[in-house]
Structure formats: structure tokens, C-alpha cells
Amino acid sequence: MPTPLTLLATACSKRVRLMQAARMQLRLPPAQVLEWRDWLAQPALLEEALRQPCLFKIEPPGDDPAAHFLLLQAGCRLQDRPPVAAPAHGELLAMDAWFAGFTAAMASLTAQLAELPQARVFNAPGEISLMTDKLACQRHLAAHGVPIPDLLGPVESYGHLQSLLRQHDLDRVYLKPRYGSSASGVVAYRRNKTGCQQATTSANLSRVDGQTRLFNVKHMTRYETQYDIAALVDALAAQELYAEAWLNKPRCGDSHYDLRVVTLAGQPAHRVARIGQHMMTNLHLDNRRGDAAGLLSEADLAALEATSAQAARAFPASHVTGYDLVVRLGQAHVLEANAFGDLLPGLLWQGADTYAAQLTHV
Template sequence: MTPRDLPLAVFGAPGHRRIQRLQRALHARGLGRAAAFDYAERLDPSAPPLALPSSDDGAPTMVKLDAPAADAALYERLVRRGHRLLARDGAPPAGIDGHALAHRDLWFAGFADLLRAIAREAEAAAGPVRWLNPVEDILRMGDKWACREALAAAGVDVPPALGRVRSYAHLRALLDAHGCDRVFVKPRYGSAAAGVVAYRRHRDGRELAWTTAEVVGEDGAHAHLFNRLSPQRYTARPRIEALIDALAAQDCYAEAWIPKPRAAGVAGGCFDLRVIAFAGAPRQRMARIAAAPMTNLHLGNRRADPRSLLDEATWATVDATVRAAARVFPESAMIGFDLIPGRDRCVVLEANAFGDDVQHARCDGAEPADDQAEWVLAGLARTPSREARAHG
């Protein structure tokens, strides 16, 4: 099969390392390059009809929908699309700062509409499409509230939910109703810990909020949030109130703060895991160690081999939990799970349809891109013409 014959399309940011790693894995197997499409181009009303690659031997067209680029112009276009789709009052937002945590609900509505439009166009152009992860699974994982509810309904252990949060005052009422003083407040449509708040209150009235969001202004109706790589620590009630109110305006929820295990040999360090499942089975694993509540590696936290931190019983519990969580999305080949490990209980914090961007994570020598390239090979092997030759 020549590079031109490879019936594989990838949508995302063609120059990003995520797609480039997949291209290298395909090349290493003699498969040439996938056709890469930019989401921004598909938003252009004057864009030509989608032309997906195909092969002459009946191989199905395969498609990977990747994460969108962290691009301010693309973000604003998706926000405006969501504003139009949801028929919001007033003029659509404009001039959104590239680091602003703003209009996440509108962004998600716009992104969901774009993915569904791509799916319709792809299937109209190419017939049945084999998706790495289908659109509706991607969107269910991207809606963090819907995702945790789906996992919980399937019996997967997730942090107990206090509920959706309408305001800071409502959060305090939820804490009182549940007899709880430590929670995580999470944007419904967040990713990469953006806007996540680890909140604690004390009986003497003191409060503490750890977050990746910088708060500018102390009026919840007018406060602005900006994503920062260094966690922010707030103790003043007006600032915390503005933070929660601003998140609530974009939809957020609260769930119990589950303590993470200590990382042996790391002073003050606790850890959780990112486990990448492929075809329903756990594959690449990475421990993430941090002194602060957020462990995401892009925040400068440490990575470690989980085998240095887990005993065999805990390892087995993690694997069983990942398999159970992956069954909630049976049509999705690749899912990244964030988990808090334990010997008798493993808590799933998140399922991420774009969770394969973990560098230096391997299983049996294979990176996530290698698993995806093997998925492409398996798809090619199941073409009608090849199956006929195999049985001829």
C-alpha cells in the first residue's frame, strides 16, 4: 500500500506533536502518512467538501478526531458557533484572551456541533467510517458531569458528587447538606485541570482554595479567570466567592475530595495515575506526583513509574478498574483515565477521549501512537479483498 492509498484521516492541529507522533508510528510500519485536517478549516463556510482518503481494495476509511489546538482564534470561533447554536441573548463574545477561562459552555456547544458536522460529512463522503473514538463518546467524555454520571451508573467507583454548583453561596449550602468540608469544584467542560478548584473550609471560618485559575476582580458577575501553569492559592473570601461564581456561570459541579496516596521517598508528595486504555485493556501507565492537589504533568509535576509505588494487589485493582471503566465506552478504542489507586478501591477521576498525549509512557515498548498504528493495520487486514485472498 502506498502512502496515497492509506485510508486514514486525522482531524486536529496537523503540526502538533500528537499527530506527528502518529505519523511517525505509521511511517515506521511502512504505511505512509495519514491525511491531516485542521478543525479551523472545517469551520470556514467556504471550505470545499470534505474529501477523505480511500483505498482501492475495500478498506474502510478510518478517522481519528484529535484534540483541537490551543489557539485563541479557533477558541473564539467555536464560542461564537456555540453562542449561535444556543441562541444566547446579546452579541457573541469577541476578543477572548488566549489564556482566559471564559465561555466554556459555549465553546463545548460549538465544538460538539463541529464534530457532529464532520461526522455527517465524513459518512456521506466515504460511507461507513471506522472511528478510533466515535463522536458521541468523545462528547460524553468531554462533558465531565455526564461522564462521571455514566461511570457511576455502570458501578465504576468515582468520587461522591455533591451536585451542580450555581454559585459560591450554593456551594456552601451543598457542603452543609452533605456534612462535607473538602471538595473539588470542576468545570463541566474543562480539561487539563483548567479552572479546577480544590476547596477546604475550617470550622473557625477560614477557607482555602487551590486552583489553576487566576482571578481578576472580586465581583462574580464581572470577575475574569485566566489559566495559569503555577497553582494559585486563595484564602480571602471575596476572591474565592468571585472564583466560584465565575465558574458557576459556565457550569461546574462539586465532588468529594478523595485523599491521594503518599509517594514513598518524596517529601510531601502525593500521587495519582494516568492509565491509557486501548481496545478496553490497560496499556501505558504513568504516576503523577505533586505537593499541590493538582497532579497534571504540564503544571511541572513529577512523573514516575507506577511499579515503584504500587504493590501487586493495588496494580491488579487498577487494571480491573480500568477495564470496567473502558466498558462504559465500548465503541472507543483509546481512553485516558485518571485514577486514585488503592489496594481495595480504585477511584476514577476522569475519562479523557484525548488522553493519549503522555510522553515517555510505554507498554511492552509501545507508545500510544504505536497502538493506534496497529489499530490501523488491523483495520486494513479486515478489508473484503484481503479477507477473500486469505481464504482463497
């Protein structure tokens, strides 16, 4: 009998549809879905869902705005701060409070799963939490010898950013929300010797009644005045922000690219180049896919595979992970680890997409 699969997920999400399609392709029974919002309201539902031997996979809660808001509310309570209203669509709001709620949920899952040994977990909740804390994750990778861009550390404000730039003698950095995902709120910051500066980001500034709000949008915006850039950095820093040194990406014609690699059971599998004309090359930002093998030299390909495997060893309890890398001149640096990095529809490795492959390699 095939092993059943249970997903903690959002039933109507693209991830669930792709997993169910993969199971149908492999002639496996459909996965059972436990909705995030239902589990958050009734944790005992997990014991019911996992009462028989099965595989268990945690998908991201962000596919369901209601689940996101429940985690945000829980985080505000844990941090003893006033509750916030539900974020508007795409709004970057209290990401640090959301992460506090998410971490507590992962800790609860860890405790529950310890009592349910019949469930084989795809990615351990503790490692999912670590990968979701982008700064802690990069420090964790560095501690395991994985090459990463140089870290400047937390950024407390626009003024603090300027101090860090002077301290490290830098004029270009990437600013990243500590708990963001999919490039939301990431800022490519540059300045020159004359004092001109620019910040390129998918975070759109909105000012209403004297209040600054940030919205993640699918196009890049370039800010060039100190007034706007300071407002942007201060708004992101209030939700926890960090800086890392600028790492040049290799070029492909008039564009540049980085690479996403999915590892399965610790080994590099699916890989794709993400090509675009802006600094952020995430595919959902209307950038295009490219054939990684066609862009990489033999030395680059070897570096890609060795570094992604090295990164995967830093997360031994995670079966399927995604890594974003810059590879050039035979060297690879990991920009980010992603516990939910397998959403790459149609990308094949040895004839299987990411969902079919993870089911056959589990």
C-alpha cells in the first residue's frame, strides 16, 4: 500500500494543486489537506489527521490571508504590542510580529509531532523557522562554511544605514527584510561620491493621512530622493531589516541572472536561471527562466552543485529545499535558503517536476 500524504496547507493553493497532480501522475491517492486556519483554531486536528502512518508536509501559511492574520495576531500578543488591523492585499505590515506568531506555531508543531512518530516529516518545523529568519539563516549557513555575501547586520534606521556604509566603506548594499519572502521589501541601494542615491525595490511607498505604508507590487520602483529613501528604510527597519554587501550577478546579454536550485534528500536536482534587467530576478516579478546548464561553464556547474549540496547539509532534517545562488568565475554564493522553494511549475529534472520528484525520492 502506498504511504498516505497529509499537507498542512491551503487547499485552494497552487502548491496543493501541483502536489495533487503529481500524486495522480504517480498513481498515488490524493493527499489529505489540513487547512492552516483550521489547525491554528483547533490544534487537536493534527493528531486526527496523522493518526495513521503517513508522510507530512508543511506548506506556507501565506497562501491564506486568514491564516496569515491569525499568526500576525498571535505574534502581537506574544510581543505584548497592540493588535494591528488585517493587512491590505500586498501590504508589508508588522513582519516581525508575524514571524513571532509563525515561530510559536512551528514550536507547537514540533511538540505535537514528537508525540506522533508514525508521521514522517518532509521538512522539520524548526528548520522551516530558521530558513524563514533570513538573517539567522545566513549566519547559520556561514557557520557551516557555506559561502554567502558579506553581512553588515541589522539596520535600525536610514541614519544607521549611512553609518554602516561609512563603517564598511561601501556605496552599494542590498537591504532585506529579516522575515520577508519572494523579494518583498528587498531594496538595492546605491549612492555615489556626489551624494546622489537610489533605492530600487518592489515595495511601493504610500502616504495617507501622514502614515507611511508599504505594499509589495509586481514591478520595480526606483526612489531617488533622501526623503523617500529614508521613509522606505525606516518603515522596513521598524519590521526588522538587515544589510548585506552587493554581489554582482553574471550577465546574459543585456540582462543578469542568478540561479534557483532545489535539493532533494540533500542532493541538487532541479535548477533554473532567473534572468532579468532589474536587480531582483525573482520569477514572479515578470523575469524569465533560462537554462542553467547553457549559461554555466563546467567550473560554474561544479560550484553550483557542490555549494547547494553543502547548504543542504546545514539542514539535515529538510527533505526538499530551495537555494538562490550567484555563480560566477567558478565560485558560488548562497543568497537565500527557502524552505518552500519548490514552487517551480513545469520545471523538470530527470523527467519529473519538483513535486513528483520529491515524492519519489522521499
